[in-house]
Amino acid sequence: MSRFFSLTRLFALLRKEVIQLRRDRITFAMMLGVPLMQLLLFGFAINSDPKQLPAALVAPVQDRFSRAIVTALELTDYYRFTSPGVSAAEAERLLARGAVSFVVTLPSDFGRRVLRGDHPVMLIEADATDPAVASGAVSTLGTVAAEALQRELGTEAQAGAARDTQLQVLVHRRYNPEGITAYNIVPGLLGVILQLTMVMMTAMALTREIERGTMENLLSMPATPLEIMLGKMLPYLGVSAVQVLVVLVAARALFHVPFVGSLGLASGRHPDLRDGASGPGLSHFDRGADADAGDAADLLLFPALHHAVGLHVPLSRHARLGAGLGRDLSAHAFPALHPGGHAEGRGLRGRGAAPRRACTLRDHADAGRAAEVPADAGLSEGRCIAPVGNRAGSLRAFSPLCRHHG
Amino acid sequence: MTEEPAIAVTGLVKIFGNRRVVDGVSLRVERGEIAGFLGPNGSGKTTTIRMMCGLLTPDAGEGRVLGFDIRRQGRRIKREVGYMTQRFSFYEDLTIEENLSFVAGLYGLTPARRIVRDTLEDLGLSGRRHQLAGSLSGGWKQRLALAACIMHRPRLLMLDEPTAGVDPLARRMFWDEIHARSAEGLTVLVSTHYMDEAERCHRINYIANGRLIAAGRVADVVAGAGLTTVVLEGPNTAEAARRLKGRPGVEQVASFGTTLHVVGRDAAALRQSAEAVARETGTTMHPAETMLEDVFIQLMAASEDSLR
Ligand SMILES: Nc1ncnc2c1ncn2[C@@H]1O[C@H](COP(=O)(O)OP(=O)(O)OP(=O)(O)O)[C@@H](O)[C@H]1O
Numbered sequence: 001m002s003r004f005f006s007l008t009r010l011f012a013l014l015r016k017e018v019i020q021l022r023r024d025r026i027t028f029a030m031m032l033g034v035p036l037m038q039l040l041l042f043g044f045a046i047n048s049d050p051k052q053l054p055a056a057l058v059a060p061v062q063d064r065f066s067r068a069i070v071t072a073l074e075l076t077d078y079y080r081f082t083s084p085g086v087s088a089a090e091a092e093r094l095l096a097r098g099a100v101s102f103v104v105t106l107p108s109d110f111g112r113r114v115l116r117g118d119h120p121v122m123l124i125e126a127d128a129t130d131p132a133v134a135s136g137a138v139s140t141l142g143t144v145a146a147e148a149l150q151r152e153l154g155t156e157a158q159a160g161a162a163r164d165t166q167l168q169v170l171v172h173r174r175y176n177p178e179g180i181t182a183y184n185i186v187p188g189l190l191g192v193i194l195q196l197t198m199v200m201m202t203a204m205a206l207t208r209e210i211e212r213g214t215m216e217n218l219l220s221m222p223a224t225p226l227e228i229m230l231g232k233m234l235p236y237l238g239v240s241a242v243q244v245l246v247v248l249v250a251a252r253a254l255f256h257v258p259f260v261g262s263l264g265l266a267s268g269r270h271p272d273l274r275d276g277a278s279g280p281g282l283s284h285f286d287r288g289a290d291a292d293a294g295d296a297a298d299l300l301l302f303p304a305l306h307h308a309v310g311l312h313v314p315l316s317r318h319a320r321l322g323a324g325l326g327r328d329l330s331a332h333a334f335p336a337l338h339p340g341g342h343a344e345g346r347g348l349r350g351r352g353a354a355p356r357r358a359c360t361l362r363d364h365a366d367a368g369r370a371a372e373v374p375a376d377a378g379l380s381e382g383r384c385i386a387p388v389g390n391r392a393g394s395l396r397a398f399s400p401l402c403r404h405h406g
Numbered sequence: 407m408t409e410e411p412a413i414a415v416t417g418l419v420k421i422f423g424n425r426r427v428v429d430g431v432s433l434r435v436e437r438g439e440i441a442g443f444l445g446p447n448g449s450g451k452t453t454t455i456r457m458m459c460g461l462l463t464p465d466a467g468e469g470r471v472l473g474f475d476i477r478r479q480g481r482r483i484k485r486e487v488g489y490m491t492q493r494f495s496f497y498e499d500l501t502i503e504e505n506l507s508f509v510a511g512l513y514g515l516t517p518a519r520r521i522v523r524d525t526l527e528d529l530g531l532s533g534r535r536h537q538l539a540g541s542l543s544g545g546w547k548q549r550l551a552l553a554a555c556i557m558h559r560p561r562l563l564m565l566d567e568p569t570a571g572v573d574p575l576a577r578r579m580f581w582d583e584i585h586a587r588s589a590e591g592l593t594v595l596v597s598t599h600y601m602d603e604a605e606r607c608h609r610i611n612y613i614a615n616g617r618l619i620a621a622g623r624v625a626d627v628v629a630g631a632g633l634t635t636v637v638l639e640g641p642n643t644a645e646a647a648r649r650l651k652g653r654p655g656v657e658q659v660a661s662f663g664t665t666l667h668v669v670g671r672d673a674a675a676l677r678q679s680a681e682a683v684a685r686e687t688g689t690t691m692h693p694a695e696t697m698l699e700d701v702f703i704q705l706m707a708a709s710e711d712s713l714r
């Protein structure tokens with residue numbers, strides 16, 4: 001037996017430690033529960049090639065070509081047209097709210113141009129908040145749509161020479177045009193961090209009370225179990241608020257995740273921020289993204305990733321199986337990141353947003369649809385704002401994008 | 407209602423696993439009385455106290471504490487009772503004052519600040535109000551615990567071995583405090599292993615193996631045991647002790663310094679045996695008063711016999 005190191009002593013220590021480990025429920029939870037939960041979560045729930053993404057269709061004129069395209073897109077399994085035939089304004093709202101991941105726009109003269117072989121153009125706006133959502137769905141798009149049109153024309157022409165439809169597909173990656181993953185992942189991790197630390201800290205706080213024997217005393221005084229639980233949990237809301245702040249500051253400083261509004265102001269007071277960390281026992285009941293539209297005024301802060309991001313992984317990326325669990329951990333745990341009411345022009349200010357320019361009433365007229373403009377639409381300002389395509393020339397084709405044309 | 411006793415429970419039973427840890431205990435404590443609760447380790451004292459203050463639900467039996475039903479009115483009981491746990495159970499990382507403020511908050515005492523200050527003053531804790539409870543010595547911890555459980559002016563105190571590990575002076579002060587409060591009408595149930603403390607109680611209740619086997623005033627309990635005690639004194643008590651063992655009538659032999667206490671139920675046989683041994687070993691024998699401890703040893707041995 002050495003004076004400095006003895007195996008006997010070490011074994012005595014090890015044995016004691018093992019016995020304690022065996023009897024400690026928290027260790028058990030960490031040993032079995034945490035890895036299993038994480039495995040299930042990351043294994044089943046996360047999907048980097050999400051399918052069946054909700055999409056909206058903006059097609060003022062519904063004809064067989066639009067139907068062909070919708071069918072073809074749905075057959076790719078990437079798109080699920082949850083809102084077919086909505087107005088452009090409505091589609092914009094859906095996209096902003098995160099209700100749809102794509103808006104497919106077929107201009108009113110689409111069919112005519114297809115028939116004439118006159119450079120038909122369609123627009124796909126993808127919510128690129130999560131770059132993965134956009135990539136898979138968008139990559140196959142061009143060929144699929146073109147083939148669909150060709151088939152449609154082919155049957156029409158009865159084996160006549162298949163004309164090249166010359167379909168041009170414009171893709172707008174909204175909100176995160178550069179496809180920066182960090183914009184999505186970093187705020188998402190916030191949810192994970194809060195989940196893990198909050199659950200553990202609160203659980204530990206409770207066990208400590210029992211281990212130190214103070215629980216008996218506590219229970220012998222007129223404190224109810226509910227009060228004791230709340231008393232344990234609420235302080236950790238404050239702790240989680242600090243964590244949120246740390247993560248947000250780090251997100252800004254290290255990953256340059258863009259923010260709109262004042263970080264300092266928002267972190268302290270937005271109720272939804274604190275909601276995100278409600279600790280164990282209170283599951284995050286689905287607050288519904290819609291509710292947030294109402295607090296638009298309250299939203300001083302929302303990372304430009306806007307949308308359903310919220311969390312480590314956006315909702316759409318959870319497979320069905322994980323949806324319940326995923327929801328809990330993701331978008332709805334952190335509704336503050338939902339943009340709420342961002343009208344066009346708000347939100348991505350400056351940060352690589354789709355180019356915009358003012359479109360004037362003349363544009364509306366050019367588009368040949370002036371008659372449809374509501375009498376008061378945009379007239380007070382004499383203009384309305386609409387994003388335009390990457391090419392100036394395509395403006396006309398996209399007049400439906402101007403919300404006053406919807 | 408003023409006539410109702412502070413504690414009146416009957417037939418309390420608590421079963422842990424398949425052991426009847428408390429087995430049909432009935433207790434009665436009058437208002438303003440200091441009742442001792444005695445019994446060997448593991449006899450079920452703490453468990454009984456927990457049932458009476460609403461922390462544990464009895465598996466059988468019922469009763470009233472301060473007029474409240476122990477099964478259904480646990481909340482009311484907690485409000486009116488001060489329970490001092492056997493193990494120190496205040497927050498070691500809080501100061502004395504913070505601990506008391508916390509307790510004042512739980513009981514909703516107002517004005518909390520003044521009540522805490524008065525309590526600190528009362529129990530001589532003012533000087534240490536800012537000391538962390540964890541760094542207090544045993545005696546001070548006990549005083550803090552007492553302060554915390556009388557601060558809300560309970561009508562009944564349940565103290566579970568409040569003086570374990572406390573020095574004689576502190577114990578004396580503690581009991582003076584208890585007697586002063588009792589004179590003001592406070593009822594106290596106190597468990598202890600110290601005989602001198604048992605003798606300070608108005609009445610004692612002795613429990614062994616979960617059963618109440620003796621209850622009453624100290625003198626009555628001693629008398630009720632029907633024991634006779636003689637003392638042998640002299641230079642050769644060790645030899646006398648050895649010879650006494652197994653003699654007729656001798657049930658307990660205990661050395662106290664140079665004296666030997668010999669106890670037994672059969673007075674005549676005991677005296678005869680003791681006289682014989684005294685003669686053989688050259689010690690002197692004289693009769694003595696039976697002490698409470700002798701009674702307890704007797705009761706303990708008897709309850710162990712009944713187990714076999
Ligand atoms: N929670 C429990 N689960 C199982 N057994 C228990 C539990 N609490 C107490 N016991 C058992 O019940 C018996 C009585 O315990 P209790 O603490 O009431 O004794 P006590 O009279 O207070 O003893 P002491 O004088 O040593 O404090 C003991 O044998 C103990 O092991």
Ligand SMILES: [Mg+2]
Nearest residue numbers: 451452492566
């Ligand atoms: Mg005990």
